[in-house]
Amino acid sequence: MSATTDPHFYQREGAGPAIAEAEVWQRAVARLVDHVGVAVVLMVVLLPLGLGAAVLGGAAGFLAGVVSAVVSAGVTLGYFAVLESRDGQTLGKRLLxxxxxDEVGGTPSLSATLRRNCWTALGVLAVVPVVGGLVGSVAMLVAVVTILLGITQDSVTRRGWHDTLAGTRVVRAR
Structure with missing residues (x-):
């Protein structure tokens, strides 16, 4: 199937050659690989903090939870934003x-990738006592579901709200 007849190819008027948009399953697997990698790093980094909090308990335990939530949100957002603004690829995207x-097929800016991935920092809501963890988890679930719905409903460019917000799209690199 040629680029002009395949609905998964997208070409802006006056732009260069058509670019194949990534499939939903490819994007989901790449994101899963990335989140597993980030989770492993965070477990190693935050394990001493968690052990200290368990020993100390009380206010120290609460403070450790706040620090963990902030560090987790920062590392996760930073991972996606920095790597995507550097060369457009995270480890998961590279593997897939x-x-x-960006809109013209170039590498997106750091500000664009921060907008694109802002939802990954919703885990910081865990700093809110008692309900924060639940609220943050539900907010992230809603973000993921609405992104998936947006990607599947846009049969031409396959952009979720996060891509529209950032002026980006995910394409096949090979």
């Missing part, structure tokens, strides 16, 4: 042959 591009 995907790349994040």
């Amino acid at each position: 042959g995907l790349r994040v591009v």
Whole structure:
């Protein structure tokens, strides 16, 4: 199937050659690989903090939870934003042959990738006592579901709200 007849190819008027948009499953697997990698790093980094909080308890335990939530949100957002603004690829996207591009097919700016991935920092809501963890988890679930719905409903560019907000899209790199 040629680029002009395949609905998964997208070409802006006056732009260069058509670019193949990434499939939903490819994007989901790449994101899963990335989140597993980030989770492993966070477990190693935050394990001493958690052990200290368990020993100390009370206010120290609460403070450790706040620090953990902030560090987790910062590391997660930073991972996606920095790598996608550097060369358009995280480890997961590289493994799946995907790349994040801006409106003209170039590497997106750091500010664009921060907007694109802002939802990954919703875990910081865990700092709110008692209900924060639940609220943050539900907010992230809603973000993921609405992103998936947006991608599946946009049959031409396959952009979720996060891509529209950032002026980006995910394409096949190979």
